[in-house]
Amino acid sequence: MDVDLRKLRYFVAVAEELHFGRAAARLHIAQPVLSRQIRALEGELRAQLFRRDRRSTELTDAGRQLLDDARPLLASADGLRRRVATAARGSAAFTVGFMPGITVTEAVRELAGRHPGLAVELVRTTWDDQVDVLHDGRADVSVVRLPIDRRGLTVRPLFREPRVAVLRADHRLAGKDAVLVGDLTDEHLLNDPDAVPEWRDIAVEFREGAAPVRRGFGSVEEKLEHVAAGRGIAVIPLSTSEYYTRADVVHVPVEDLPPNEVCLAWIAARRSRLVYEFAEIFETLVPADREDA
Missing domain, CATH: 3.40.190.10 (Periplasmic binding protein-like II)
Incomplete structure (x- = not known):
């Protein structure tokens, strides 16, 4: 069975809003159309995804499982589109995500110096999206602070700090x-x-x-x-x-708190030479006074 990404997007909107009317407005479609699409998805999956009555809409166990799986799947599809669009334009670009307090300037300069035709971009992340930027294609690598959801990622330790x-x-x-x-x-x-x-x-x-x-x-x-x-x-x-x-x-x-761990992360399925080269560059530039992770 092929999963329709459009139906998955509709499902996620309803699951996040827990209200068909608000979800339909967010998606800019009519509510009856949204309801039909959700029923069709339930039929394809042979599972009830929502419990509905006049006062509330709730996820079933099957719905909660689908929500957990649908978000990274949709983000990966978005990332695929971005990367293909970049390749189609013939532009060479590499984007680095980084958390507040982490400086990536030297590594970015080194990578750009090695590849004069490469546009190295930066995107500032937060605790909420430091992994999302990888799944949805906004960044090729991301300097992250643990803990994160490691599913689908390669995570390389860099250093720890108090x-x-x-x-x-x-x-x-x-x-x-x-x-x-x-x-x-x-x-x-x-x-x-x-x-x-x-x-x-x-x-x-x-x-x-x-x-x-x-x-x-x-x-x-x-x-x-x-x-x-x-x-x-x-x-x-x-x-x-x-x-x-x-x-x-x-x-x-705070003496008795464990240190924060800083790592470099990227999509595990990617085999980009630039990703591995940037990882090697960054590792060599970690200050000597930082604790090894």
């Missing part, structure tokens, strides 16, 4: 040479708590009742604004805190 607590400048712990996770138990953490499980497991606000609702941050700058406003603290890699310096926040090493 993590620090970022605090408002007048915070009670500001000026300390270092702190322990236990010193932060009374604090409100602006990170996703799952990213710092050592804090989550002992935090006062989790012991006292339901975990507080946390909103996502689109950038490091936004997170630092909240720290400076006294709305909480953040735990970030040392290089990120050093890159985004400002007078109203300080960083303090």
